[in-house]
Amino acid sequence: MAEFIAHWGNILGYILFVVAFVLAVGMPLFTALTQNPKSLVQGGIAIGALLLVFAISYVLADGSDYNTNKVSIKFGFTESGYRMVSALMIMTYALFFVAVAGVAIGLVKNLLKK
Numbered sequence: 058m059a060e061f062i063a064h065w066g067n068i069l070g071y072i073l074f075v076v077a078f079v080l081a082v083g084m085p086l087f088t089a090l091t092q093n094p095k096s097l098v099q100g101g102i103a104i105g106a107l108l109l110v111f112a113i114s115y116v117l118a119d120g121s122d123y124n125t126n127k128v129s130i131k132f133g134f135t136e137s138g139y140r141m142v143s144a145l146m147i148m149t150y151a152l153f154f155v156a157v158a159g160v161a162i163g164l165v166k167n168l169l170k171k
Contacts, residue, residue, distance in 0.1 A: 114148040117147055119140065
């Protein structure tokens with residue numbers, strides 16, 4: 058009986074999670090489409106910029122950290138997995154430095170205004 062409840066409870070939890078995710082993403086999109094469709098352009102540009110940064114990071118990543126030791130084999134790590142992790146790390150570093158540069162430029166502009 059406990060296995061039955063745990064199994065179907067997990068399935069119900071996954072279904073409810075998917076429904077909540079679809080509603081959380083879908084409702085703002087629906088509202089933006091009906092009230093102000095032009096506002097979606099900025100979101101599209103932001104998503105496109107993130108995809109571009111990821112593509113550049115993926116090209117720069119080489120996956121050279123991959124080795125065929127027992128741990129990599131046991132957990133199924135592949136060279137492409139290492140390359141994806143490397144690309145995401147490069148993307149994180151790039152976005153961090155862009156954010157810091159943006160803050161620094163903003164501070165310098167405020168100082169020069171006064």
